[in-house]
Amino acid sequence: MFDTLQLNQLQQEAVDFGVPAKENQDLSPLLIIAGAGTGKTNTLAHKTAKLVVSGVSPDRILLMTFARRAAGELASRASQIVEYTLRKNNKHYHAITLPWMGTFHSIAVRLLREHALAIGLEENFTILDRGDSADLIDLLRHELGFSKTHKRFPKKKTCLDIYSRCVNSQKSVEIVLKEHFSYCLDWVEELTTLFSSYAQSKADQSCLDYDDLLLFCFHMAQVTEIAIKIREQFDHILVDEYQDTNVLQAGILTTFFPTGKGLTVVGDDAQSIYAFRSADVDNILNFPQLFTPPARVISLKQNYRSHQLILNLSNQLLSEGSEGYKVELFSEKRHGNKPKLVTVEDDAKQAEYIIDNILASRERGIELKKQAVLFRTSSHSDRLELELTRRNIPYVKHGGLKFLEAAHVKDILSLVSWADNPKNKIASFRLLKLLPGVGPKFAEKINLYLAGYDYDFNCLKNFTPPETALPLYEKLVDNLVSMTTDQIKWSEQLQFLSGVYKELLEINYDDHFVRWGDIEQLIQISQQFPTRERFISELTLDPPQSSGDLSGTPVIDDDFLILSTVHSAKGQEWQNVFILNVADGNFPNEYAADNRALEEERRLLNVAITRAKDGLHLLQPLKYWVPEQQRWGDRHVYGGKSRFLSDDVMKCLEQIHYPKIHPNQREKESAKVAITDIRKSVLGMWKN
DNA sequence: CACCCAAACTTTTTT
DNA sequence: AGTTTGGGTG
Numbered sequence: 001m002f003d004t005l006q007l008n009q010l011q012q013e014a015v016d017f018g019v020p021a022k023e024n025q026d027l028s029p030l031l032i033i034a035g036a037g038t039g040k041t042n043t044l045a046h047k048t049a050k051l052v053v054s055g056v057s058p059d060r061i062l063l064m065t066f067a068r069r070a071a072g073e074l075a076s077r078a079s080q081i082v083e084y085t086l087r088k089n090n091k092h093y094h095a096i097t098l099p100w101m102g103t104f105h106s107i108a109v110r111l112l113r114e115h116a117l118a119i120g121l122e123e124n125f126t127i128l129d130r131g132d133s134a135d136l137i138d139l140l141r142h143e144l145g146f147s148k149t150h151k152r153f154p155k156k157k158t159c160l161d162i163y164s165r166c167v168n169s170q171k172s173v174e175i176v177l178k179e180h181f182s183y184c185l186d187w188v189e190e191l192t193t194l195f196s197s198y199a200q201s202k203a204d205q206s207c208l209d210y211d212d213l214l215l216f217c218f219h220m221a222q223v224t225e226i227a228i229k230i231r232e233q234f235d236h237i238l239v240d241e242y243q244d245t246n247v248l249q250a251g252i253l254t255t256f257f258p259t260g261k262g263l264t265v266v267g268d269d270a271q272s273i274y275a276f277r278s279a280d281v282d283n284i285l286n287f288p289q290l291f292t293p294p295a296r297v298i299s300l301k302q303n304y305r306s307h308q309l310i311l312n313l314s315n316q317l318l319s320e321g322s323e324g325y326k327v328e329l330f331s332e333k334r335h336g337n338k339p340k341l342v343t344v345e346d347d348a349k350q351a352e353y354i355i356d357n358i359l360a361s362r363e364r365g366i367e368l369k370k371q372a373v374l375f376r377t378s379s380h381s382d383r384l385e386l387e388l389t390r391r392n393i394p395y396v397k398h399g400g401l402k403f404l405e406a407a408h409v410k411d412i413l414s415l416v417s418w419a420d421n422p423k424n425k426i427a428s429f430r431l432l433k434l435l436p437g438v439g440p441k442f443a444e445k446i447n448l449y450l451a452g453y454d455y456d457f458n459c460l461k462n463f464t465p466p467e468t469a470l471p472l473y474e475k476l477v478d479n480l481v482s483m484t485t486d487q488i489k490w491s492e493q494l495q496f497l498s499g500v501y502k503e504l505l506e507i508n509y510d511d512h513f514v515r516w517g518d519i520e521q522l523i524q525i526s527q528q529f530p531t532r533e534r535f536i537s538e539l540t541l542d543p544p545q546s547s548g549d550l551s552g553t554p555v556i557d558d559d560f561l562i563l564s565t566v567h568s569a570k571g572q573e574w575q576n577v578f579i580l581n582v583a584d585g586n587f588p589n590e591y592a593a594d595n596r597a598l599e600e601e602r603r604l605l606n607v608a609i610t611r612a613k614d615g616l617h618l619l620q621p622l623k624y625w626v627p628e629q630q631r632w633g634d635r636h637v638y639g640g641k642s643r644f645l646s647d648d649v650m651k652c653l654e655q656i657h658y659p660k661i662h663p664n665q666r667e668k669e670s671a672k673v674a675i676t677d678i679r680k681s682v683l684g685m686w687k688n
Numbered sequence: 689c690a691c692c693c694a695a696a697c698t699t700t701t702t703t
Numbered sequence: 704a705g706t707t708t709g710g711g712t713g
Binding site: 138147148152155156 | 706707708709
């Protein structure tokens with residue numbers, strides 16, 4: 001392993017730029033184009049460390065990362081470097097913490113809560129996760145009568161996606177529909193009405209959804225008094241993964257820090273893969289020109305992760321794309337295993353090949369943890385998971401279904417959220433409908449009643465619910481009242497509420513026994529959070545990525561294979577990487593219609609490829625499932641070769657077939673050999 | 689008005 | 704298969 005304390009010349013330049021900040025010097029911002037594996041995290045960590053060592057107070061550094069995991073890694077490395085530097089200079093070492101480090105969304109929450117009163121927002125606003133938002137939209141579309149139209153109205157999730165696009169790209173409903181949801185173009189007016197009542201409804205309940213966090217922050221940045229305060233609060237602003245920011249995020253940044261002084265953004269346009277979330281590659285491409293003088297640009301090209309054969313593949317793939325900075329990566333590791341394009345017959349063979357190879361590698365001493373299987377879509381690993389389970393190979397899956405999306409987990413979180421914010425209609429609806437005999441109408445009645453008494457839970461004692469619900473209703477109300485009036489310590493609140501919930505669980509779910517296990521786990525987890533507010537917002541903002549994240553610290557020396565969507569694999573690396581279903585329809589994805597979307601798919605494949613240090617296997621099944629049918633039917637199709645595998649790209653790949661011979665070739669080759677063999681043995685039968 | 693059942697319909701990736 | 708809608712029953 002290379003020494004993380006060493007930096008190459010360009011990395012060092014990036015670290016030193018503007019540190020320490022001098023008057024009238026280095027006024028321009030800095031853009032670091034850091035290709036895959038070029039030591040980006042290390043450079044950022046060094047920069048942060050250098051700032052701290054040179055006397056910048058950690059609370060004057062604003063550090064925005066893409067995911068919590070990346071943040072944690074960065075923080076611990078920066079801390080190590082600070083320790084090392086201070087020790088070297090015989091100075092006293094103290095651990096550093098960076099109070100203003102987090103994702104755009106989590107920083108937005110903090111700033112909004114801090115300035116809530118100044119911008120007419122309740123300090124204790126609730127954050128709606130995607131599921132909550134969709135439920136609210138669903139409620140409203142029924143209320144507005146859009147569910148009973150001659151033609152089917154878009155589903156709640158589609159509505160939310162459209163809304164999200166509008167907010168994050170700051171475009172009108174009509175334009176968003178034209179560009180991305182042309183099949184919904186009939187509904188422009190209805191959707192606009194829906195979104196307007198959605199916004200109103202959130203306001204009534206003092207709730208903000210994910211998009212609002214950015215939107216409100218963006219608007220807050222326009223308020224001069226607040227902008228000045230925040231500008232004065234920070235000397236250095238570091239932003240990671242800048243290629244994945246959208247116009248709102250870029251707007252927040254440039255409005256708060258218009259001169260760009262002390263601003264460093266890091267990213268790689270070749271790894272921009274979040275356009276579906278309205279991320280705009282133009283943000284990073286146009287960044288330098290936003291400022292006068294323009295930003296200094298430093299490109300890191302030396303890759304420390306992979307050997308040159310992998311980089312050749314990545315470089316070739318990207319060179320056939322049409323936009324970007326076109327950075328050619330190189331590595332000092334000249335030799336290694338040539339990346340393989342493995343043709344397999346179908347899903348089953350694909351799984352077989354991977355498992356064979358992974359086990360063989362483990363025999364050679366490469367732990368499971370150092371190997372990963374990546375895929376475009378979460379469900380693509382189904383077959384493999386089945387096989388891994390059958391063969392008792394432990395694995396952890398990142399991306400896809402999350403713990404927090406399980407109905408029972410959402411239920412009990414609703415209970416906590418409702419107690420936290422009585423105006424939260426989504427939470428109350430969800431909960432009340434669990435009572436036997438209570439449906440949407442009754443839930444609405446209860447809510448109106450509560451609103452009439454200024455959201456004092458005590459009033460619910462005088463409300464008469466359906467008889468079937470009575471005993472549980474009373475318990476529930478008692479609990480809610482206690483939560484708001486009695487002094488129950490946060491660490492005991494979830495335990496306290498779980499009593500009523502257990503009964504609700506038993507009535508509503510057949511498999512309540514299994515589900516109860518999850519609730520107990522959640523109670524455990526809640527202990528790690530200092531306050532209820534932090535628990536609710538951090539869990540919604542940064543949900544655990546896999547069930548493994550939840551069980552506290554799993555067995556540390558446990559070895560397991562990593563399965564991950566390409567999106568969730570960002571920033572990580574493994575010795576061996578397997579990429580599933582590299583065929584047209586998946587890479588690129590079939591819905592990537594226009595050129596821009598296609599380019600993003602190319603970058604996505606690039607991200608997957610550049611995760612590998614040594615062994616890289618692209619799997620190409622000949623036969624794969626028709627997308628809409630893949631989960632239940634057994635219709636399959638002979639998939640086309642991925643259009644990214646051009647002749648020049650193919651030259652970077654070693655082609656192999658698994659099982660060893662291609663089916664078509666097998667016919668010819670076996671024909672030559674087998675016939676003589678059979679004759680001999682058949683004749684031999686009669687010999688004496 | 690709640691609840692159950694049958695029929696129709698499914699567009700990936702995530703803070 | 705899961706989700707959503709529509710119709711029928713109590």
